[in-house]
Amino acid sequence: MKLPEVPQFTEDEINTAIGLARDPAVLKAAVEYNTRYLFWEELRHHPLPADARSVWALMKLLRRAQAREIVFAGLHFPYTLAMQARRCSTISTRPQPAASPACWTPSGTTASAIS
Numbered sequence: 001m002k003l004p005e006v007p008q009f010t011e012d013e014i015n016t017a018i019g020l021a022r023d024p025a026v027l028k029a030a031v032e033y034n035t036r037y038l039f040w041e042e043l044r045h046h047p048l049p050a051d052a053r054s055v056w057a058l059m060k061l062l063r064r065a066q067a068r069e070i071v072f073a074g075l076h077f078p079y080t081l082a083m084q085a086r087r088c089s090t091i092s093t094r095p096q097p098a099a100s101p102a103c104w105t106p107s108g109t110t111a112s113a114i115s
Contacts, residue, residue, distance in 0.1 A: 004041045009057050017057035025049040030058045037080075 009017075020026040026049050033043055033055070043059070044052040067078040 004039075006040045007053050007056055009053075009060075013053065013057055014061070017054050017061060020050055020054050020058055023049065026055060026058065030055055030062055034059050034062055 021030075029049055033046070038046070038059075040056055043056055048055050063080055064078075067080050070077045070079065
């Protein structure tokens, strides 16, 4: 199985993405697709107000700005709440055994039990 290619960006492409953030249509698309936490393979097939690479670069910048970090055994793991929400919604749509919770909520119930 071939892994999907994810764009890597030059400094010029990042600067272009930052400039595109001034365009309300581009910023709206980047925020909307980040809320849905689309992956590159999904995003590049959607209609966009700018080229897909630039919108993706802006999305990555927005994700990094909102990221939190967990440190475990000296390793740093960034995450965003949107990333966690997508994981929980993806897992909770699959049937789950009662003894294997899909995603824990703060109250201690599982997301699959809620949905």
